[in-house]
Amino acid sequence: MSDITAALATALGLIARLDARLVEIVALSLQVSLTAVAVAAGLGLPLGAAVALGRFPGRRVLIVVLNSLMGLPPVVVGLVVYLLLSRAGPLGPLGLLFTPSAMVIAQATLITPIIAALTRQVIEDAWREYEEQLRSLGVTPRRAILTLLWDTRFSLVTAVLAGFGRASAEVGAVMIVGGNIDGVTRVMTTAIALETSKGDLPLALGLGLILITLVMGVNTAAYVIKEAAQRKFG
Amino acid sequence: MHAPPSILPLAVHDLTFVAGGKTIIDRVSFDLRHGQRTVILGPNGAGKSVLLRLCHGLLTPSGGSIVWGGGQPHPERRQAMVFQRPVMLRRSALANITYALKLAGVPRAERDMRARAALAKVGLDRVADSPARVLSGGEQQRLALARAWALSPEVLFLDEPTANLDPGATRMIEEAIAVIHANGTKIVMTTHDLGQARRIADEVIFLHRGRVLEHTPAAHFFDQPATPEAAAFIRGDLIW
Numbered sequence: 001m002s003d004i005t006a007a008l009a010t011a012l013g014l015i016a017r018l019d020a021r022l023v024e025i026v027a028l029s030l031q032v033s034l035t036a037v038a039v040a041a042g043l044g045l046p047l048g049a050a051v052a053l054g055r056f057p058g059r060r061v062l063i064v065v066l067n068s069l070m071g072l073p074p075v076v077v078g079l080v081v082y083l084l085l086s087r088a089g090p091l092g093p094l095g096l097l098f099t100p101s102a103m104v105i106a107q108a109t110l111i112t113p114i115i116a117a118l119t120r121q122v123i124e125d126a127w128r129e130y131e132e133q134l135r136s137l138g139v140t141p142r143r144a145i146l147t148l149l150w151d152t153r154f155s156l157v158t159a160v161l162a163g164f165g166r167a168s169a170e171v172g173a174v175m176i177v178g179g180n181i182d183g184v185t186r187v188m189t190t191a192i193a194l195e196t197s198k199g200d201l202p203l204a205l206g207l208g209l210i211l212i213t214l215v216m217g218v219n220t221a222a223y224v225i226k227e228a229a230q231r232k233f234g
Numbered sequence: 235m236h237a238p239p240s241i242l243p244l245a246v247h248d249l250t251f252v253a254g255g256k257t258i259i260d261r262v263s264f265d266l267r268h269g270q271r272t273v274i275l276g277p278n279g280a281g282k283s284v285l286l287r288l289c290h291g292l293l294t295p296s297g298g299s300i301v302w303g304g305g306q307p308h309p310e311r312r313q314a315m316v317f318q319r320p321v322m323l324r325r326s327a328l329a330n331i332t333y334a335l336k337l338a339g340v341p342r343a344e345r346d347m348r349a350r351a352a353l354a355k356v357g358l359d360r361v362a363d364s365p366a367r368v369l370s371g372g373e374q375q376r377l378a379l380a381r382a383w384a385l386s387p388e389v390l391f392l393d394e395p396t397a398n399l400d401p402g403a404t405r406m407i408e409e410a411i412a413v414i415h416a417n418g419t420k421i422v423m424t425t426h427d428l429g430q431a432r433r434i435a436d437e438v439i440f441l442h443r444g445r446v447l448e449h450t451p452a453a454h455f456f457d458q459p460a461t462p463e464a465a466a467f468i469r470g471d472l473i474w
Contacts, residue, residue, distance in 0.1 A: 132292055133321035137337045138311060147333075151324045233324045234367025 003201070010202030011209060022203065026210055029187040032100050033168040036107035040167075041160050044112045048119025048159075049145040053127055066120065069113030074106075078176030081106040085177065098179040103187070106173040111163035118159035123148050154226045154233075161222050165215050241303040241312045241388055242268045242420060244289065249298035251284055251444075258284050260444040261298065271411075271421040273435035273452070275428075277473055281444040282424035283318075283393050289422070290315050290391050311338070314382035315391040319398065320374040322366035327358060330366045331381045338385050352384035353377075356410050372403025379410050390414060392423040396430065408433060428468065432456060440464045442473065 014022050051062055083089050085097040085105070096102045126148050134144055149156065171189035178185030180194060188207045195204035244266040251259035258281045266272055274282045287293040289300060291310045302309035323330050331349035340348065353359045356376040361369060366377060375395060382390055392411065396404040411434065415421050425431055431438060435452035440461070447461045459465040466473045 130321055130323075132287070133317060135292055136290065136315045136317075137334050139337055143337065147323065153324075232368075233365040234322075 007201035007205050011206035014202060014206040015210065019206075022206060022210075024183065025186055025188055025191050025207065028100065028185075029168060029189075029211075030214075032103045032174070032187060033107060033164060035104045036111065036167045037160060037164045039104065039108040040112040040115050040163050043108075044115030044159075044163070045119050045149055045156065046145065047112070048116040048121075049123045049149055051116070052120045052123035053141060053144055053148075063117075063120065066113055066117045070117050072110055072113060073172070074110055074170040075172035075176065077110045078106055078173035081109060081173065081177050097177060098181060098185060100178070100185060102177040103174045103185060106177045107167040107170070110170060110173055111167050114166055115159050115163045118162060119149075119156060122152050122155045122159065126152050154229045157222050157226055161219060164218060168211065168215060238312075239303060239306060240268065241306045241309040242266065243303070244389075245299075245301045245304075246289065247299045247301070249285075249288060249300060250296050251281075251288055251293060252296040258444050259288065259295075262441075262444070262446050263298075264439060264446055264449050266420070266422065268420055270436035271415055271423070271434055272437050272439060273431045274422070274424040274439045274441055275431045275435075275467075276426065276441035277467065278426055280441040282426070282441055285441065286315070286391050286393050286422065286424055312388040313391065314385045314387035314389075315393065316375070316378045316382050316395050318394040320371075320378035322369075322374055322377065324365065324367060326363050327353065327366045327369065327377050328362040330377060331384050334381045335384060348384050352380040355383060355413070356380045357406070370403075372399050372406065375399060375403065375407060376410065379407060379414075383410075383414055387419060389420045389422060392421070394424055394426070396427075397425075404430075428470075440467070442467075 048066075051059065051066065081102065082097070084091045085094070085102055086092055087097070096105070123145075127144075130148065130151070134147065139147065169189065171193055174180075174185070174187055175190050175193070178187070178190065180186050180190040186194075188211050192204045192207050192211075195201070195207075246265070247263050249259055249262045250257065262285065274285060276282050284293065288295055290313055292315075306312075323333060325333070328346070328349050331352055332345040335345040335348060336342075350359065350362060353362050356379055358369075358373060358376055358380060361373065366374065369377060375398075379395070395411075396407050399407065408430070411421060411423070421434070423434065425434075432452070435455075438448065438450060438452050438455040439446055440448040440455065440459075440463075442463050448455060448459065448464050450460070455464065456468060459468055463473055
């Protein structure tokens with residue numbers, strides 16, 4: 001018990017004096033996960049909306065696949081991206097393996113299906129309500145997608161945040177494609193895994209505290225914004 | 235600049251609509267001409283809303299034909315529709331109208347002016363910048379009417395536009411419909427409310443179980459209904 005309290009005290013000390021190692025790891029984590037979320041949102045939002053509105057053969061299969069991919073195991077994503085980026089792989093010549101870019105690719109792959117599947121549900125519900133009115137106004141499919149994405153923006157924030165939560169919390173994918181190289185590809189989750197196995201509990205615990213606070217903070221902010229926006233816009 | 239040829243008259247012939255093995259509209263034929271307010275009257279479940287959606291092109295007929303103006307292309311662009319439950323986008327009242335104008339291809343420079351004019355006509359100019367979805371039910375329906383009005387349609391479809399509204403809001407909607415009619419737009423409206431049909435109709439299409447039982451001038455319909463079903467409906471009996 002005293003080990004834990006001692007570690008906790010040291011961890012809080014690291015956070016309080018903005019320990020350089022700690023800050024560097026947190027900064028890289030945010031950079032990687034936020035970039036991955038931006039990429040995944042750019043792909044997942046239109047993809048989800050297109051599947052919601054589209055009527056094409058194989059649509060039901062695609063929806064089931066998309067929903068299943070929400071539970072994609074990070075280590076498997078890491079393995080696949082590793083194979084693609086490794087020197088012998090098809091994307092090997094790009095030399096991205098063990099760089100932050102590789103980690104962005106892995107996390108974006110992991111969370112694009114999450115954002116797309118949640119978006120599909122939100123947009124499909126909205127389309128049920130809007131379809132006749134928008135068709136009466138002569139909407140084109142492209143315009144309908146843009147209109148619905150904008151009109152459900154407060155609900156879609158939740159979808160994007162679910163992606164952010166998943167990206168920033170996963171360890172398997174970034175470990176494999178990033179390599180957990182100190183000062184280059186070490187992020188919060190990989191550092192926690194490493195420091196724990198090394199026995200350096202204070203740093204692991206400090207990073208863990210920051211990670212949890214971050215995820216909770218982002219979700220709280222999103223919740224508050226969504227509530228306020230829905231009160232304002234109905 | 236000359237006006238494009240009219241999309242009226244509307245010629246509906248042997249129109250049939252089947253959904254889930256059930257015939258909802260059953261070999262219906264009628265013609266609609268310019269100038270008269272047509273009220274499609276009938277009990278709930280008669281197929282009034284479906285008939286309106288078929289005419290507006292929101293549903294595809296299972297059989298029969300719908301011909302606008304002897305075969306005008308894209309007749310739907312000259313029509314607008316107001317639904318029983320208004321659907322408003324999460325943006326201001328004004329932006330809901332400019333959005334519709336944008337889809338209709340109205341140049342950007344004209345949209346704001348036309349939208350504000352339409353809002354003023356239904357008495358909503360003071361809430362132009364309010365989010366549309368926080369307006370009351372009656373205000374939202376007036377906004378829906380303004381949105382349709384702004385498009386200057388040749389034909390305006392209204393599907394039970396006051397079914398969810400209190401008498402005050404209903405009155406405002408009916409007054410606006412009268413003005414739209416006076417300005418030359420063909421009104422085609424469904425209702426199951428006899429009083430409203432009496433107030434608005436120039437001619438009545440009486441629909442029962444997916445069939446047109448009567449299509450006559452309103453005065454004639456209410457004074458001398460030709461079918462026992464219409465007579466029963468006017469008496470206030472439950473018919474099905």
